[in-house]
Amino acid sequence: EDQVTQSPEALRLQEGESSSLNCSYTVSGLRGLFWYRQDPGKGPEFLFTLYSAGEEKEKERLKATLTKKESFLHITAPKPEDSATYLCAVQAPGNQFYFGTGTSLTVIP
Amino acid sequence: DAGITQSPRHKVTETGTPVTLRCHQTENHRYMYWYRQDPGHGLRLIHYSYGVKDTDKGEVSDGYSVSRSKTEDFLLTLESATSSQTSVYFCAISESTGTDEQFFGPGTRLTVL
Numbered sequence: 001e002d003q004v005t006q007s008p009e010a011l012r013l014q015e016g017e018s019s020s021l022n023c024s025y026t027v028s029g030l031r032g033l034f035w036y037r038q039d040p041g042k043g044p045e046f047l048f049t050l051y052s053a054g055e056e057k058e059k060e061r062l063k064a065t066l067t068k069k070e071s072f073l074h075i076t077a078p079k080p081e082d083s084a085t086y087l088c089a090v091q092a093p094g095n096q097f098y099f100g101t102g103t104s105l106t107v108i109p
Numbered sequence: 110d111a112g113i114t115q116s117p118r119h120k121v122t123e124t125g126t127p128v129t130l131r132c133h134q135t136e137n138h139r140y141m142y143w144y145r146q147d148p149g150h151g152l153r154l155i156h157y158s159y160g161v162k163d164t165d166k167g168e169v170s171d172g173y174s175v176s177r178s179k180t181e182d183f184l185l186t187l188e189s190a191t192s193s194q195t196s197v198y199f200c201a202i203s204e205s206t207g208t209d210e211q212f213f214g215p216g217t218r219l220t221v222l
Binding site: 004034036038041042043044045046049076089095096098099100101102 | 142150158165167168199201209210211
């Protein structure tokens with residue numbers, strides 16, 4: 001069964017304290033792995049797409065990496081405005097998408 | 110922001126009544142999706158469309174139907190709403206093959222009493 005697991009469920013960081021979020025997946029024939037950010041009461045906002053193991057992408061303080069079994073979202077020197085829930089999703093063959101339950105990040109000033 | 114609107118934004122209804130949610134896009138994107146989001150489950154795909162009148166089922170399609178008669182509109186219908194369909198519903202769009210990123214609408218909060 002295709003599955004996406006994110007850890008930790010919640011993470012509290014001091015401003016400037018770097019950390020990583022994990023997304024592990026069991027999908028046959030991965031077509032893409034996506035990271036989104038979701039603020040309370042809003043729809044998810046696209047961050048990155050990764051297609052193959054070894055690929056990395058960066059945007060401001062965020063860097064996403066992909067291996068054959070998991071992806072990491074590295075947050076460097078976070079700021080309070082980075083507080084949000086971060087969602088991971090995978091695309092399986094047949095245009096099926098599976099989302100994890102997310103990591104709720106709180107950055108304390 | 111991608112031009113996606115959802116209506117209504119909030120709805121309270123009773124068990125057994127039909128409900129239709131609307132997603133409207135101004136981006137002329139080919140793919141449109143309906144998801145539901147529930148605590149502990151994350152986002153789950155209900156149905157998606159890959160063109161006018163072309164739709165397919167997602168992970169949790171039972172109890173839901175969809176229609177797409179125009180590129181810009183994708184309707185989600187609950188023929189007879191149940192309390193288990195209380196959720197937040199999100200519409201999303203993507204440009205071509207679906208390996209593109211998805212852009213999400215603001216969501217519709219549906220409560221079935």
